[in-house]
Amino acid sequence: MASSIGEIINTQVSQNETSGQSSIITISQQLVKRLNEQKANTAVDFENNGELIRTRQKIARLQNFKNRISDNVSAATKAKNAVSFIELHLDSMKAKLQTQLGSNSSEEKATLSSEFNELYAKINSRADGANQLIQNRFINLIGNTNGPEWKTDDLYSSTNQTGGFTKIEGAYLGSNFEIIDQEGFAWRLDNNKAVYLQHLNDGTGSPTGKQISTTDLNISSFNRSTNQVSLSNGIETLNGTINRGGLEVLTSEFYNDFTDDVAIQTAIDDIDKAIKYFDSGSARLKANTSILQGNNNLIKEKVNLLEKDVSNIISKEISESAARDKAANLKFTLAINNINIISQNSQGLIQNMLAGAQGPGPAIGVFGLLGF
Numbered sequence: 001m002a003s004s005i006g007e008i009i010n011t012q013v014s015q016n017e018t019s020g021q022s023s024i025i026t027i028s029q030q031l032v033k034r035l036n037e038q039k040a041n042t043a044v045d046f047e048n049n050g051e052l053i054r055t056r057q058k059i060a061r062l063q064n065f066k067n068r069i070s071d072n073v074s075a076a077t078k079a080k081n082a083v084s085f086i087e088l089h090l091d092s093m094k095a096k097l098q099t100q101l102g103s104n105s106s107e108e109k110a111t112l113s114s115e116f117n118e119l120y121a122k123i124n125s126r127a128d129g130a131n132q133l134i135q136n137r138f139i140n141l142i143g144n145t146n147g148p149e150w151k152t153d154d155l156y157s158s159t160n161q162t163g164g165f166t167k168i169e170g171a172y173l174g175s176n177f178e179i180i181d182q183e184g185f186a187w188r189l190d191n192n193k194a195v196y197l198q199h200l201n202d203g204t205g206s207p208t209g210k211q212i213s214t215t216d217l218n219i220s221s222f223n224r225s226t227n228q229v230s231l232s233n234g235i236e237t238l239n240g241t242i243n244r245g246g247l248e249v250l251t252s253e254f255y256n257d258f259t260d261d262v263a264i265q266t267a268i269d270d271i272d273k274a275i276k277y278f279d280s281g282s283a284r285l286k287a288n289t290s291i292l293q294g295n296n297n298l299i300k301e302k303v304n305l306l307e308k309d310v311s312n313i314i315s316k317e318i319s320e321s322a323a324r325d326k327a328a329n330l331k332f333t334l335a336i337n338n339i340n341i342i343s344q345n346s347q348g349l350i351q352n353m354l355a356g357a358q359g360p361g362p363a364i365g366v367f368g369l370l371g372f
Helices: 005-042 050-099 106-128 252-258 261-358
Strands: 132-134 137-139 155-158 165-168 177-180 186-190 195-199 207-213 218-223 228-232 237-244
Touching: 050 106, 050 132, 050 155, 050 261, 106 252, 165 261, 186 237, 218 252, 252 261
Parallel strands: none
Antiparallel strands: 132 137, 155 165, 177 186, 177 237, 186 195, 195 207, 218 228, 228 237
16 A cells, blocks of 8 residues: 555654754764863873973972982981081089099989999990991991090092092990900900900901909909009909090099099099090081081972972872863863754654654544544
8 A cells, every 4th residue: 555645754854853853963972072082182281381391390400419318417417416416415424523523422323323324325325326238338426436546437429419438437436435455455355245255356346255243343453544453353354455435434443433522523524534635526526417407308308398399290280281171171062962953852852754744633523533
């Protein structure tokens, strides 16, 4: 049976509607593609930002230099900090001694002896503990050394990127001592083991394995002018010459445990000499360390300023990129809205065509029943 004109129009209009919607979809897809391309083109490009690259290169050079001198700064800083404590301990030793001049209390003298030795041990602990590992070697500017010369390490360090450098001369600021016996061996006190250990006195300081316990080991004689000393525990005897290191202050037993004012004044005199030596040895170290620390702090400040510049550059790039994206999104939104309007209008036009193609509906009432 032949199709009616209405069916033919209906079919054609449906095809047109489908074709129109397909075209709108294609246009929308093209718009989305273009938007993505625009976003790709407007994305933040940090790799090709010349100002950012140059700033980061400056930071890298400064950081590399800072890393090269960081161990040197640490070694010098540890020594400088230890020096401050040693100075306080020396002052405290002298003050405690001065307060006991004229005292007849045996208990106070015993307390003084104990406190004096504690401060003495702290001085050596501070000096020997100022170690810093630099290229697989421990460096200590003020301690961790032995006789016969009590030589500490020196430190050479760059001070700037253009080739400047400084030498920080070490100075032994501890107060250890050793007893050189008649055969030339060095006997060194090990407080932790409570023994005197025998060492070679050839610069190597290698232990020989021989030792004498400090238990009941007392001073039999001591000549302060020649530093000749004799120690005995009733069974073993240690005779030799005291080789003083650094501050050259001795433990309380070498001052008769402060049993009288003469012994106390002798200790005060030794501490006064130690303070003069300390001031001379620490002055250069403090000055050169301050230079090194100052340059290191200056590098930190420069790096911080450059990092702020990097942050500002990045923020600016992100803001500009966001503005470009916002503009592209706005254009896309307007285009989509226009497509929606066209789509809605097209759909209304098609619906009108469908209604016209189908003709008017049946009349209402009797006329409708009659087919009109």
